[in-house]
Amino acid sequence: MVSSNSLFDSSLMGTSVMSMVPENHVMRPLELTDYRKGYMECLSNLTIVGDVSEQMFGESFEDMQRSGNYLVIVIEDLSTQKIVASGSLIVEQKFLRNCGRVGHIEDIVVAKGQQGKRFGFTIIKQLLELANVAGCYKSILDCSLDNAPFYEKCGLENKGVQMAVYAPNVSLKKA
Numbered sequence: 001m002v003s004s005n006s007l008f009d010s011s012l013m014g015t016s017v018m019s020m021v022p023e024n025h026v027m028r029p030l031e032l033t034d035y036r037k038g039y040m041e042c043l044s045n046l047t048i049v050g051d052v053s054e055q056m057f058g059e060s061f062e063d064m065q066r067s068g069n070y071l072v073i074v075i076e077d078l079s080t081q082k083i084v085a086s087g088s089l090i091v092e093q094k095f096l097r098n099c100g101r102v103g104h105i106e107d108i109v110v111a112k113g114q115q116g117k118r119f120g121f122t123i124i125k126q127l128l129e130l131a132n133v134a135g136c137y138k139s140i141l142d143c144s145l146d147n148a149p150f151y152e153k154c155g156l157e158n159k160g161v162q163m164a165v166y167a168p169n170v171s172l173k174k175a
């Protein structure tokens with residue numbers, strides 16, 4: 001069921017992957033209240049997060065919830081009530097391939113001090129299960145060469161290069 005606190009219906013989560021989560025931890029959809037459980041601090045282990053207020057977080061959360069195509073998951077340490085890992089699957093609807101769908105894996109992060117405990121592996125496996133449930137014919141991601149061996153261990157393979165252009169006039173802060 002989707003509660004207004006949950007980004008998406010938790011029953012979509014694959015149960016086989018759940019057994020990989022250690023005791024005192026839970027893997028689940030992102031919740032609105034995760035802002036107060038250190039979600040942004042966890043994300044800051046990946047890149048610049050900016051100065052995101054609880055209101056800004058809530059507005060972006062509602063946009064994603066309304067769209068239904070943003071499947072952001074977290075692992076919470078229940079003993080500290082802190083988010084220790086997160087990852088996102090964005091489901092892209094296409095016209096080609098018989099109006100197929102592609103999964104875009106984004107923002108994979110494990111908090112410092114929690115890395116090397118297979119949280120990253122578990123997040124990827126769960127996102128791939130979600131992509132399967134969403135009917136994605138493939139899932140793709142961009143990463144640095146340094147992180148490629150991690151994704152290979154998760155079952156992905158190198159298929160090409162990433163191209164990017166950054167808009168010169170878009171600030172990191174929302175207007």
Ligand SMILES: CC(C)(COP(=O)(O)OP(=O)(O)OC[C@H]1O[C@@H](n2cnc3c(N)ncnc32)[C@H](O)[C@@H]1OP(=O)(O)O)[C@@H](O)C(=O)NCCC(=O)NCCS
Binds near residue numbers: 111150
């Ligand atoms: C990269 C990251 C997500 C990996 O998560 P993690 O929980 O630390 O990794 P895991 O414990 O799940 O590792 C799974 C396997 O990958 C290996 N691995 C993890 N990171 C690796 C790396 N950078 N290079 C080579 N192997 C790596 C582990 O040794 C482990 O191997 P094993 O199966 O033989 O034991 C995590 O270190 C992280 O958040 N880093 C900072 C943010 C970042 O770079 N995110 C990725 C953006 S593309």
